[in-house]
Amino acid sequence: MSEQVRIDAVGRQGDGIASTPQGRVHVAYTLPGELVEIAREGDRGTLLHIIEPSAERIAQRCKHFGECGGCALEHWAAEPYLAWKRSLVAEALAREGVSAEVAQTMPAYGAGRIRAVFHSGRGAKKEAVGFAKRRSHEIVDLDECPVLAPLLEAALPLARQLAKILLSTGKPIDLHVTVAERGLDIDIRGPGKLPKPIESRVVSFAAEKKVLRISLHGEPLAQLMPPTHLIGSVRVTLPPAPFLQATAEGERVLAEKVMQAAEGAKFAADLFSGIGTFALRLASKMKVSAFDNHEPSIAALQAAAKSPGLKPVTASVRDLFRWPLVADELKKIDLVVLDPPRVGAEAQTRELAKSKVKKVAYVSCDADTFARDAKTLVDGGFKLVAVTPVDQFQYSPHIELVGVFKR
Ligand SMILES: C[S@@+](CC[C@H](N)C(=O)[O-])C[C@H]1O[C@@H](n2cnc3c(N)ncnc32)[C@H](O)[C@@H]1O
Structure with missing residues (x-):
């Protein structure tokens, strides 16, 4: 059964919060002041309909917003x-x-995020490559992500091809992709030691796609040139899956x-x-x-x-x-x-x-x-x-x- 609630505030996880006689309810993708219709389950409500939208509501930028768990607040104007x-x-x-x-x-x-972890081989749609859905292990099969740096967003089709090679291991895959100075650095996590034929396909893939380095659990499999990152005027050769801001x-x-x-x-x-x-x-x-x-x-x-x-x-x-x-x-x-x-x-x-x-x-x-x-x-x-x-x-x-x- 649905009910109407008025959102009071946005909570620490980015969900709208409404105070009701039955207690507080968290409703994702809502904004302060909005009157919304929800389906309630405990202290969570699924947004069904916005009856009175906030003046601070703006159009979403990404077509995956609302499904992908990566972004919570694309619908809110910059100032508030x-x-x-x-x-x-x-x-x-x-x-x-x-x-x-x-x-x-x-x-x-700036020009967007310079590192991301793309997931694959999980949930019902094993071949999907992207980020997890909200509160789920299912993966949203991303074909755009405007918050990524252009080179990283352009890596999505590459990640899909690489995941396809790796999925024959039957294991869930995480691809840690970093934008280095002259190209991409990819560290594969999840499949464990690769059977030789799959490893050879990964090595050929790296050469064909001119990926700077592909490593497996931190151990390089193929390297065109060492991936580097400039810190001030100092050039640092990156370890696999480095922490970068x-x-x-x-x-x-x-x-x-x-x-x-x-x-x-x-x-x-x-x-x-x-x-x-x-x-x-x-x-x-x-x-x-x-x-x-x-x-x-x-x-x-x-x-x-x-x-x-x-x-x-x-x-x-x-x-x-x-x-x-x-x-x-x-x-x-x-x-x-x-x-x-x-x-x-x-x-x-x-x-x-x-x-x-x-x-x-x-x-x-x-x-x-x-x-x-x-x-x-x-x-x-x-x-x-x-x-x-x-x-x-x-x-x-x-x-x-x-x-x-x-x-
Ligand atoms: C937020 S990152 C900051 C790294 C660096 N300052 C930068 O801006 O690129 C946190 C760092 O803490 C390190 N770290 C995590 N746990 C640690 C621990 N118990 N002792 C020392 N370093 C740790 C990680 O390896 C990582 O490099």
Whole structure:
């Protein structure tokens, strides 16, 4: 049976939320103020019809919107959408009792996303290649995705051909596709060791399609030339399936904020450094010690750190969740850059709170864990002096940010 509800707000996952006598109900693809007809199942409602649309509703950009789980908010005008992203950060900080001025959200889409994971071999339609549907393992067979960089969007037919070769293994496939400087880098995950005939077809495919490198679970199968990525003026040879910021513009904006925070520092620690997105830029101005638990990324950073014109960089493999840098190791450091995964940097911020470090630039991809860690730093004597939300994941509920702490 259907019912009518009025949407009050957009929640943290990007769904509209209506308060009803039976409790709150989440309705995807709706906007604040809208009167909608829904089919309710528990605390979720499926949108059947928009009775009174919001003035903020805009036309969707992608034909797969509403089916593909990649985007949640293509139907919202840019201004209220960016303000909502800012509110996610401000509200997370308020929940932790951390006061700070949160700047306007900076859109950082540039030419689109430079990495994606295309799935195949799952659900009823095994040959589909794309992203998962909302709340499902079924794959939407994508033939467009406007948020991707043109080279990555153009890789969809290639991914489909490669998946076809790999699907004869009968296993689900993930293709980690990265836009490198001179072409595409693809890491295949999921099928395990390939039978020889399939491996040969993959190698021929790489040569025919001029893919820079195809690797399998991180082990190169075919390489036309090493895939590279430019960090500032330093060229880094990428490990397979590297972590890169989602868009080139996002990387530029985050790095600009980190470099501003670094002004005056002489020795920086870049924690959760990856391949050196911040470390290699900082090294144009100061000594840097970088740490990450991903050996191939640290090896790539060590090699790139030998580039001319850089101050000394040391890069070490270390699990910073289990062995965070302690106060004694941080004695000579005057700036710490943190860029942890979504779970945040709980153990490391506890050590920073006990240390004498004066400045921390915290790059985060999760407002809640950032706010938790911010509280630890503030309780340890830091002040959160600037927070800038940065939107690299257009139309999704994700938000990146840079927080600068000083004492
Ligand atoms: C959000 S990425 C940031 C990478 C880099 N700063 C950049 O911008 O490209 C998070 C990084 O944390 C690293 N990481 C994840 N868990 C870790 C751990 N327990 N200890 C150290 N590094 C870890 C990952 O390998 C990844 O490089």
